[in-house]
Amino acid sequence: MADKKTPQLDELQNGKWPSFVTEIKKAAVKNEASKELLHLLERSYEEKRGHWKHGGIVGVKGYGGGVIGRYSDLPEEYPHLQAFHTVRINAPSGWFYSTDSLRKICDIWERRGSGLMNLHGATGDAILLGTTTDQLQPIFDELSEEGFDLGGSGSDLRSPSCCVGPARCEHACYDTLEACYNITNTFQDELHRPMWPYKSKIKFSGCANDCTASIARSDCAVIGTWRDSLIIDPEEVKNYAASGMNIQHVCEGCPTEALKYNAETQELSVIADECSRCMHCINRMPKAITPGNDRGATILIGGKSTIVQSAFMGWVIVPFMKMEAESDYEEFKDIITRIWEWWDENGKTRERIGETIYRLGMSKFLTEVGLPAVPQMVYRPRANPYVFWPEDEIKK
Amino acid sequence: MADKKTPQLDELQNGKWPSFVTEIKKAAVKNEASKELLHLLERSYEEKRGHWKHGGIVGVKGYGGGVIGRYSDLPEEYPHLQAFHTVRINAPSGWFYSTDSLRKICDIWERRGSGLMNLHGATGDAILLGTTTDQLQPIFDELSEEGFDLGGSGSDLRSPSCCVGPARCEHACYDTLEACYNITNTFQDELHRPMWPYKSKIKFSGCANDCTASIARSDCAVIGTWRDSLIIDPEEVKNYAASGMNIQHVCEGCPTEALKYNAETQELSVIADECSRCMHCINRMPKAITPGNDRGATILIGGKSTIVQSAFMGWVIVPFMKMEAESDYEEFKDIITRIWEWWDENGKTRERIGETIYRLGMSKFLTEVGLPAVPQMVYRPRANPYVFWPEDEIKK
């Protein structure tokens, strides 16, 4: 393609924030498709509309997902963009990479794709952005050779992801990286071979700060918590007080009034039974307050974005479960498998699990999946009296 | 009917709370139907079920409502209960009666009915409980002669009601009794001749304490409020302080943090702009705090109980309107008439106005009824991006 002017995109090379236009231009130097992308994008900026068509079904052997097919609607003018598919690589837990690993991806992508990528996609995959249909299998073969595997796409399990957790965070209540790795490995079939009503996502956050936004962005959120009391170090409380921290103010932020400070004695105490483990006080005073010793996770189900029935946030279905030993993982896998099976049986096409439960009712879901109903599952009980009574509780 | 035993009901004559059984027995002395009622009710207590059938269409000339038809399902055994209709008398504003007025009702009812009544029904009517079909017209004629009129029933305007308001309450922000009387009189046609998709109720409360429960129990709630600042009497604040009241505690209950107390100077102040006029502080310190001078009412729409789409509470559609002069009432009548017309056109059978608005959308309702959208109407804006765009805001 001949060099054309791209005045609008050029403007986006100004300013202090690193520019994606500069990135496309760097790729364009070495790659014809990237060069065409630059011009196609300039055209989109002029016309205020995208120029991509629906993806057809493209993929790699043995998998149903992992690739998003993409075709330009102006193939004559942008021949290198006629097909411009993306490949999703399942990223390592916590998005930790050795530079070796990253360079291996680069080398393959340099030879076989546009040279552009997203680090990372919103679900957490490393996205190789733009290649042709014939390159898909070789790319996968070579990636595979180097130990990489593809991520999810279509109506399958999407690549699970996790927060940095114990690798770098003092708040982690379980090993998010290991849980994510272990569980992802178990569900490789679900991840690579779409077979459900719709997509399903899992995200692992080490504590209620929820740094993966799991409650909003995953059908199944695994959020770290503890079962005993948070732990207060009286010496560090005094240090904070000495440093001028307004500890009373920290207590005022406690949503349950569980945290009490005695300014005279500089003693901080907690009513463990009242604490909801919201993380607020721990966030404010990490040297003095830490999660309890009996740690595990809360499981929430149903999170997703807007399409179709409105955005949903996940809701509690298991208030606490241990997340340490292999047997704990097994228990989790057992629960989530039952849930998927129930959804597979009851869900409509393009209906996320949260929507299916909403449509059919939580109590049906709980009964059929075999989870006990507990008050922690709801903010408050029903306001209507429309209870369904099972036949066996009725007099004949 | 022969005297039978009523051991279950007799038991309900024990205990300190006044007994309805005693009342039925008193009526039974003079009236055969009441006597049968006693026995039919005893039978219900034995069988744990009611013995009334659906009401047929009964009524008085010129009206479609005001009477609830009722028939026993055991007419052979309880011949005086074969027909046992109730007559609803529209009660005076605030349920004030001269004993003369009450006695007039009694005299008519003694001659023409069971002698039992409800003072009052849950909507607010004086209910004459149980008479035969042939008595309905004479009862109405005689009541009418004495200045009484019937209340609503069926798909019409139900008898509006109001709190005691300025008659006996220092909080009243408008004249609930006069508003109720005036507006009820204007809508006599709507009250007596069912013509809507379903029933519609109006209740008038003089302030946000909402002593008529209007937000829950009426399709249109008119709740007194003010537009300027509440008024604080500094002397009375000091008196309260002297009496040992914990004024700081009153301030802590203020939901908007608008109320501030300086314990040193014993000065209480309000940030008028922040006050939501919830009534809390006024309730606690009625001698020292009163509603502002520029008084009026908030109009809410949509309240109702459970059947069918769940219980609804009314929501704000007019944050503030004056409620003093005849012209203010006119404005209210104009608005509620437009609302009824809209509902009449758009509502399905047995759909309350709140359900119709929920089904069709608030913005359609507001536009078509001609009310400006203001943020006071919602707790918070929409969480979904599913906006409908009118054609004239779209480029062609």
Add this chain to the structure above:
Amino acid sequence: MAILDQGPLNYKENIPPIIVDNYGKWRYHEIPRAGVLKHVSKTGAELYSIRAGSPRLVSLDFVRDICKLADEYCDGYLRFTTRHNVEFLVSDAAKVEPLIAALGAIGLPVGGTGASISNIVHTQGWVHCHTPATDASGVVKAVMDDLYEYFVDMKLPAQLKMSLACCLNMCGAAHCSDLAIVGVHRTPPRIDHDKIRKGTEIPSLVACCPTGAIRPNPKEKSVTVNEAKCMYCGNCYTMNPGMEIIDSQNDGIAILVGGKVANARTAPMFSRMVIPFIANNPPRWPEVTEAVRNIVETWAANARKGEKMGEWIERIGWEKFFEATGIEFSDKLIDDFIFSRETFRTGAAFKYTK
């Protein structure tokens, strides 16, 4: 012939002189004792309102009795409250105690003001309605007998407003009460095809079901009910007597708590179900009175001064309400209707319970 559309009696002709004189001029009130409100006017006038409990379902004798008292003590006027109590408006302080004594003599308790339990707003029940799942007046009598001490005294943390509705139509407006007693059916309607064939508009009957459980049955020229979808609301029975919903074996009572309507401090709230079913046990419904007393007393023992039932529960968390009262939680209490989603706990912060 009756005069049509003359409207209700004019309130102006039904208020006593002291109210005529002080209309809109009230300055403040005090509650000198339970059941007595003292309102002081800007004119200096003092009004004592004596609130007496009423069974609401009353005889002519009752009405004439209270009229007699009103003539004697209140210039011939009285009023009723939004909760069906009777209020005697006394302009002379000296008459207060004698009136209370006279009320006692005819068996009427004085109370229901301030931090007390007032009369229970209620409905018809077996006395007059065709759809009740329980009686109204009988349950009210049993509960008020049991909680009498809280009517005649003001020893609760705040006012407690109870309602009773004998079926899901909820004429008692139980949906926003501190404590609501609601009659519930628990079995699908039994169809009487003969009755339905008589002039039923089948499409309307089908359309009236909120869960879509009713389907046309062309063979019978009637309808069928998908029993698994029915949640016994009784709407079809209201529409059509051929959909018999009453089932004496399985009808009974549910308890809801925590609703309110006043805007003071917190916004109005719906009542929420905490006990899905208690069997009818007339004449005194002991399981109901016990459940109600347990909830009331647990609240009374734990709430802060001025904290209504719902405010207390929202502060401690509903999970703790179940722990504190010992009431069993079950999936029946989890919403599965239209607005269910808003009740699900979409957060990882909650309290554990035993």
Add this chain to the structure above:
Amino acid sequence: MAILDQGPLNYKENIPPIIVDNYGKWRYHEIPRAGVLKHVSKTGAELYSIRAGSPRLVSLDFVRDICKLADEYCDGYLRFTTRHNVEFLVSDAAKVEPLIAALGAIGLPVGGTGASISNIVHTQGWVHCHTPATDASGVVKAVMDDLYEYFVDMKLPAQLKMSLACCLNMCGAAHCSDLAIVGVHRTPPRIDHDKIRKGTEIPSLVACCPTGAIRPNPKEKSVTVNEAKCMYCGNCYTMNPGMEIIDSQNDGIAILVGGKVANARTAPMFSRMVIPFIANNPPRWPEVTEAVRNIVETWAANARKGEKMGEWIERIGWEKFFEATGIEFSDKLIDDFIFSRETFRTGAAFKYTK
């Protein structure tokens, strides 16, 4: 042939030695300056994480550049955050400043920690997707240029998490963000009957519409759209390319605010729409950047320390948010979808606004 189902790289082989040694042993952290986290381990080890902003859509050169820095300063390891920033894990305090300088040299800003604006989670836009109503990277670049000072500094009341999604599919998960920029279509799909006739399962296409706007059109062997019912969600277009939803004249951006996901202090909240539409105005979308800055700075000027956007708004009331920002309220912001009822103000307590 590729090995199937081998799963992602093992994280254990991709974490630097300092993390191997201190895995699960971290004791606390401090933020010595914007963009630098200092984590201290029980072992006494100190780790400095340098967080650098990234355009996310990057070239191989970019990746190799950061790898070079990681080799030089971080033992050959790095990571990415949940918001697509790059984190360099430095075990030697002395290397912190030089690394920051080296990042500056390749144009990468350091920041995004604590009470700052971090990178905007975003999506494909015109670069790669078929349904966008706006671009993603371009809007993000324009907004981040404009708010750059808030990335490199920690001068806000609390963290501010922004997201951008280029259509209602909301891949940016904008629905729970402090501030969300969302591409919106505003006209019903234009039907290409030819495309639809090609192998479309008409019943599924009809069923996919959340508002029931799509009806079969047997004459055309296709469908029709009831335009009055369509709210332009684009779900039908995702299902079928024959339902063309893109409309360059009318597509644009909506702004939502006040969402959060952390449980700290307050429960997670949805973002809520405050501006229903701003026309696309590339390359810099000045009306969008201005609207965003206005909201951010109004919050910054008025919120208490530690108070997130949504917490501030909930405290002052949404009506006051509109007053404070000067943003116009309109009926478009009032919900009319399934859960609308829960957003209506069912109370008489509110604040007035000018």
